[in-house]
Amino acid sequence: MKNIHIVVALLAIVFCSAVLYSCKTPASIAGKSGVQLWSENCQRCHNIPAPTTYNKETWDLVGTHMGIRANLTAMEKDKIVEFLKSAN
Amino acid sequence: MKKLLLTIGSIIFAVNVFAQDAIQTPAQETPKSADTKFLMTGFGFAGFTLMDKENSNFGPAGLNPIFLWKQSEHIFFESELAIALADGTVKFDLEYATLHYKLCNYLEVAAGKFLSPFGIFNERVHPSWVNKLADNPLGFNHDAGAMVGPMAEIGAEVSGGAQTGQGKINYAAYVTNGPSLIADPENPMMSGMLMYENVSDNNDNKAIGGRIGYLPFPNSSVEIGISGQVAKPGDNNSIYKDINAQMGAVDVSFIHKLDFIKSNLDIKAQFNMVNVDKAVKYPVDTTMMGADSTFDNKSQAYFFQAGIRPAFVENKFLRNVELAARYSSLTLPEKAMWGGDYNQITIGVNYWMSWHSVLKLDYQVNNRKGMDSRTGFLVQWAMGF
Numbered sequence: 221m222k223n224i225h226i227v228v229a230l231l232a233i234v235f236c237s238a239v240l241y242s243c244k245t246p247a248s249i250a251g252k253s254g255v256q257l258w259s260e261n262c263q264r265c266h267n268i269p270a271p272t273t274y275n276k277e278t279w280d281l282v283g284t285h286m287g288i289r290a291n292l293t294a295m296e297k298d299k300i301v302e303f304l305k306s307a308n
Numbered sequence: 309m310k311k312l313l314l315t316i317g318s319i320i321f322a323v324n325v326f327a328q329d330a331i332q333t334p335a336q337e338t339p340k341s342a343d344t345k346f347l348m349t350g351f352g353f354a355g356f357t358l359m360d361k362e363n364s365n366f367g368p369a370g371l372n373p374i375f376l377w378k379q380s381e382h383i384f385f386e387s388e389l390a391i392a393l394a395d396g397t398v399k400f401d402l403e404y405a406t407l408h409y410k411l412c413n414y415l416e417v418a419a420g421k422f423l424s425p426f427g428i429f430n431e432r433v434h435p436s437w438v439n440k441l442a443d444n445p446l447g448f449n450h451d452a453g454a455m456v457g458p459m460a461e462i463g464a465e466v467s468g469g470a471q472t473g474q475g476k477i478n479y480a481a482y483v484t485n486g487p488s489l490i491a492d493p494e495n496p497m498m499s500g501m502l503m504y505e506n507v508s509d510n511n512d513n514k515a516i517g518g519r520i521g522y523l524p525f526p527n528s529s530v531e532i533g534i535s536g537q538v539a540k541p542g543d544n545n546s547i548y549k550d551i552n553a554q555m556g557a558v559d560v561s562f563i564h565k566l567d568f569i570k571s572n573l574d575i576k577a578q579f580n581m582v583n584v585d586k587a588v589k590y591p592v593d594t595t596m597m598g599a600d601s602t603f604d605n606k607s608q609a610y611f612f613q614a615g616i617r618p619a620f621v622e623n624k625f626l627r628n629v630e631l632a633a634r635y636s637s638l639t640l641p642e643k644a645m646w647g648g649d650y651n652q653i654t655i656g657v658n659y660w661m662s663w664h665s666v667l668k669l670d671y672q673v674n675n676r677k678g679m680d681s682r683t684g685f686l687v688q689w690a691m692g693f
Contacts, residue, residue: 229481229516229518232518232520244473245471245473246473246474248474248526249471249474249526260527260528260529261528263563263572263574264432264528264531264561264563265432265433265438266437266438266663266664266692267660267663267664268663269663269664270663273663277345278345278347280345280378281345281346281347281376281378282347282349282376284376284378284384285349285374285376285384285386288384288386288408288416288418288467289431289432290432290478291467291468291469291478291479291480291521292469293413293469293470293471293476294413294414294469295413295471296469
């Protein structure tokens with residue numbers, strides 16, 4: 221039983237790695253703006269906050285915190301935080 | 309131990325695989341104190357309950373401050389306290405206290421006490437201003453014996469997210485102290501329960517678990533997740549030391565704009581199950597009728613909730629109103645002294661005073677197999693800050 225769990229874990233890691241490396245991000249996804257990602261991702265859990273809710277420094281912290289909670293991709297998190305800072 | 313070493317090896321392997329995209333860290337990245345960013349955020353709530361055959365009551369009320377420190381682009385710390393009034397005293401609890409290190413764009417390492425990536429409720433829905441109903445679903449709270457699966461644990465975790473073509477995945481894997489199995493002859497009423505969030509491990513075995521979430525559509529409107537954990541919860545040198553506990557969860561989340569009624573629809577569901585191997589014999593109170601020392605130790609809990617808010621209508625009052633409904637169910641081992649079969653229906657109206665401040669009015673029906681239904685109202689004012 222122990223070995224099965226280990227094998228399954230290894231296979232899952234290999235599978236995930238293979239999926240990641242076999243898929244290129246399409247231009248339509250890579251070209252998404254921060255405002256679009258902000259509206260799509262924040263509302264998955266809660267109401268969408270206005271950019272004026274926090275200042276620029278604070279958005280950096282909140283963005284990092286929310287990126288972890290929602291397992292956002294690095295690109296999503298960076299673009300959302302940049303948008304919120306720029307619209308502040 | 310072998311299992312633990314292999315798991316750590318697997319994690320190192322994964323880190324190497326992902327390392328191509330690693331962010332180059334300067335050899336000496338010593339942040340100045342002025343570069344450290346700090347924020348105290350969090351949420352607070354106050355409630356009122358009016359249930360059948362019970363005195364009406366103001367409460368629960370609580371404050372959950374969240375502390376965030378960002379020392380550099382790589383190092384981050386987050387912690388949440390839960391301060392609540394309970395039985396005339398103030399109760400402090402540490403929801404999580406987690407150090408994070410960003411290894412690369414696809415992977416973060418974390419250590420400390422963290423919210424279990426076991427479904428979506430713990431990590432994403434538990435704050436009272438995010439939860440659309442005034443209380444948690446059955447089986448999704450910290451009550452001993454009525455908790456199916458871990459809410460938070462102490463250990464180490466790797467997690468991240470990545471684009472996969474039009475969709476994306478997110479993932480988390482962790483090693484923790486894991487649950488402990490209660491089999492105390494002096495406390496037979498709790499025999500067979502699993503206790504989570506153990507600061508001191510009761511054995512050498514470490515729990516291993518994780519979650520994979522998949523968002524198939526480019527607009528992130530749908531997420532499907534699978535979680536699992538395996539552990540040996542029995543005390544060292546006890547007859548329970550070889551007992552295994554297997555836990556699993558499936559979660560679904562769906563967000564959609566309904567143009568024809570100018571509303572947002574939010575659906576979330578999660579199913580948790582915990583199976584503990586059959587014990588040779590649990591200590592039981594033999595004076596109690598039906599006490600069984602060898603019961604099947606299997607528990608399940610699930611909830612399904614939907615919320616709809618006409619956020620795009622012109623009427624300012626209406627667009628702040630949200631209707632929410634939830635069905636939840638909890639099945640605990642029938643022959644355990646803490647067993648039972650429960651379900652609950654909650655329907656509510658929320659009024660959003662701001663994007664993170666909500667007044668909730670819920671009507672709830674509680675059913676327990678073999679007993680009369682209990683109905684009542686719950687009111688909660690919750691605010692994120």
